[in-house]
Each structure stands twice: as C-alpha cells, then as structure tokens.
Amino acid sequence: MQTVNKLSDEELAEIVRTRDNGAYAELIHRYQKKLLRYATYLINDEDLATDAVQEGFIKAYINLNSFNSKLKFSSWLYRIVHNQAMNLVSRSKSHISTDEVLEMDSGINLEDELIKKEIKNNLHDCLNKMDLLYKVPLTLYFLEEKSYEEISDILRIPTGTVGTRINRAKAMVKKICQKT
Amino acid sequence: MSKNLEKNIMAKVKSGQITMKPRWYFVLGSLLMSFGLIGLSIGAIFLTNLSFFFLRQHGPMGEWRLQLMLDSFPWWIPTLAILGIVAGIFFLKKFDFSYKKNFSLIIATFVAAIVLAAFIIDLTGINDVWFGQGRIKDLNQFNQNDWSGQQSQSKQQGRRARFTY
Numbered sequence: 001m002q003t004v005n006k007l008s009d010e011e012l013a014e015i016v017r018t019r020d021n022g023a024y025a026e027l028i029h030r031y032q033k034k035l036l037r038y039a040t041y042l043i044n045d046e047d048l049a050t051d052a053v054q055e056g057f058i059k060a061y062i063n064l065n066s067f068n069s070k071l072k073f074s075s076w077l078y079r080i081v082h083n084q085a086m087n088l089v090s091r092s093k094s095h096i097s098t099d100e101v102l103e104m105d106s107g108i109n110l111e112d113e114l115i116k117k118e119i120k121n122n123l124h125d126c127l128n129k130m131d132l133l134y135k136v137p138l139t140l141y142f143l144e145e146k147s148y149e150e151i152s153d154i155l156r157i158p159t160g161t162v163g164t165r166i167n168r169a170k171a172m173v174k175k176i177c178q179k180t
Numbered sequence: 181m182s183k184n185l186e187k188n189i190m191a192k193v194k195s196g197q198i199t200m201k202p203r204w205y206f207v208l209g210s211l212l213m214s215f216g217l218i219g220l221s222i223g224a225i226f227l228t229n230l231s232f233f234f235l236r237q238h239g240p241m242g243e244w245r246l247q248l249m250l251d252s253f254p255w256w257i258p259t260l261a262i263l264g265i266v267a268g269i270f271f272l273k274k275f276d277f278s279y280k281k282n283f284s285l286i287i288a289t290f291v292a293a294i295v296l297a298a299f300i301i302d303l304t305g306i307n308d309v310w311f312g313q314g315r316i317k318d319l320n321q322f323n324q325n326d327w328s329g330q331q332s333q334s335k336q337q338g339r340r341a342r343f344t345y
Contacts, residue, residue: 020278021193024193028190029186050185054189057189061198061200064200065201066206152279153259158282170334
C-alpha cells in the first residue's frame, strides 16, 4: 500500500487496467472528496452530488481502457463527473439563472487572492447567484485549483475561452460578493 | 458518506457487477471514426467535384438556359455533398483536438479543403477520365439525355410560342 500511495494517478490507472483492479480504491480515495465538493457546487444538493460522483467513478472504471495515460487522469475523471453533474442539473433545472448579473459592468480588475478569499468566505451566496457558464470555470480555477489547460480539458473548450469566462466571472464575483 | 462511496464502488468492482470495456472496443471505435471521417471527406470531394463537372458542362448562359440548367441540374449531388460535409464536421467534433483549437476555423478549413480538392480535380481533368468510365459514364449519359431532352422540349415550346405570336 505504501508503494501505491507514491504512484502517480496515471501509473495507478495503468495498474488497475492491467494487473490489479483493487488499486482503483486508491484512485477513489484520492478524488472522492474533491469531486464531491465540486459536484455539490454545481448541483447544490449533496445527495445528488454523491450520486453523480458514484456514477462518475463507475463510468470511469468501465471506460478506463479509453484513458490515454499520456494525459492527466484527474482532468479525465473531472470531465466524467462534470458530465454526470450537468446531466443531473439539466434534469432538475435547479440552478439559478441570473441574466441580470451578466449585464453588469465588468471593468473592475481584482487580485486573484482577494477573489479567492471572498469566494471562500461567501461561497454559496456568491456561486449560487452566478450562471453555470461562469460558475463552473471559476469553481475549477479558484476552488479546485486547476490550471487553464486542465479546465480546458475538463470542459472541452479552448484555453482562450476559459480565460475569458474566468475574467468575466471575477467581475461578477466582485459585484455579488460585495452585495452579500 | 465518503467511505460508503468507496465501499459501494469497490464491492461492484470486486463482484464483477461492473467490468471494464476491453481495449479493442475503443481501438475499433476510433478506427471506425477515422475511417468514417476519411470516407465522408472523399465522398464529399467526389460529389462536390461532380457538381463542378455538371456546372462546367452547362457553362455560363442566358436567362432561359439558366432556368433550364436549374431544372435539369442533379440537385441530389450537391445535397449529398453538403450532408457528407455536415456528417464530417460531426465526426471532427468527436476528436480530442477539436476543442483545443478554434472550432469555427477547423470547420472553415475542412469545408475549404473539400471544395479546393474538388476544384483541383476538376481543373486537372482527372474527373473527365473518371466520367468516361463505368457507372459514372452511365450517370453522365443519363444526365446528358435528360438535358438534351429538356432542351428539345423547350425548343418545341419556343417554336409553338413563335407561331402563336
């Protein structure tokens, strides 16, 4: 188990698909909390988020042979759970659409650390008032601490679009967090 | 909650309730997708080229001849070519590189490549060799008969019109 802990995700995935499927427990252990937190931000329902993550892990296991070990395992896994969560969101339509938020002035530039602090302090109030289009990349960037490249792989959008959405989301955060 | 999640999934894995899809399944899938894209591209080039060929045959013309061309033009060919391009774009979207680049640019390049390839084939005269052979020849003859049939019909109508005038 000691050696399993030291292995990278990609190496573990290789072991799961070629030698020992029991090693999948370690991958679940590494990501379940992060993925649960991420799915809960998206769905706003802990039970549904748990379902999405469980289904995500099952789908990831079934399709593990399609994973390209030259790429990042975490991005691949986040992508699967993201899809599961989005399916649940579109089914329940529980997220709040805030068209009026999109119309506001986005000319204010803030330091990332300040935004991160504000998001963490007023987390739900801030995120729940945002449209999913901006909420998702912001959550991945500030809370899950993913790079633009990883967000691009998870959401399957160009890195330029990731940057644009995050910049717009930052301006929204400034407005929303200051109001709450 | 977290412990249960791990336990539930691992129980399903260990009991064989969930199994991994074999590697060949995904290899076959990507091969079929690649062949599908190549096949659709070739089909679209061929049909676009065929459209150019028929357009070139009729040449630039006056109003009534243009109407005649529009009536006799085999519209199913460009329609199928467009459908092939649309299906090709659908396949392109499935590939991993599609989201890394500007997808509108990828679509524009794909369409331009097909039209350009069809145009070059038309320009070099390779299609004339193709159209002189086998089924393509039959298709060409059928189209020409259709064309000349309509032409003589129009001429007769023209004559009748002149008499009544």
